[in-house]
Amino acid sequence: ILNVEQSPQSLHVQEGDSTNFTCSFPSSNFYALHWYRWETAKSPEALFVMTLNGDEKKKGRISATLNTKEGYSYLYIKGSQPEDSATYLCALARHYGQNFVFGPGTRLSVLP
């Protein structure tokens, strides 16, 4: 079974702090990496779909980078707000149309 790892498992930051976490995956046979945000009592929502080595995507205060050669992606949140509190999931597909395998997630808590 393909192993997708995320670190840290959980994170507590103060409002206004910037933070980042990591998704690691086998670097062979990469096709796409997804990032999702999952707030409590809601459905997971897509943040980014990344396909190219060196990709950098941004949505508001959240951005992500991708390194397929070394097998990792970083998610950055600038100036964290309490509403950023959620579990952040990454998911990997190794081939076109293949199901994606999820990492265990990073649970972020932003304290006011």
Place this chain on the structure above:
Amino acid sequence: DGGITQSPKYLFRKEGQNVTLSCEQNLNHDAMYWYRQDPGQGLRLIYYSQIVNDFQKGDIAEGYSVSREKKESFPLTVTSAQKNPTAFYLCASRGDPNTEAFFGQGTRLTVV
């Protein structure tokens, strides 16, 4: 509004009973997925379907069954053969394989 709907939100089952979880989408997506989440673990794939009348086992299909008679619907049956069915179940759908998945709000199944 377009979306994906799971029902019920909470479900209680007696040991030895089969139970069916509903998942309906009106996004015109071809692919649909069932995931299971246990505490401290990531989403694990139970079954998936890429097209009507076809479905494939995921990583943890034992004790589960599905059908895909209509594009909109992908019900999951948790059978009495599933040894540890208490978990949170999440359904998802996806259109183009290059795009993100859309998720329902989940069903929490408890065996009593």
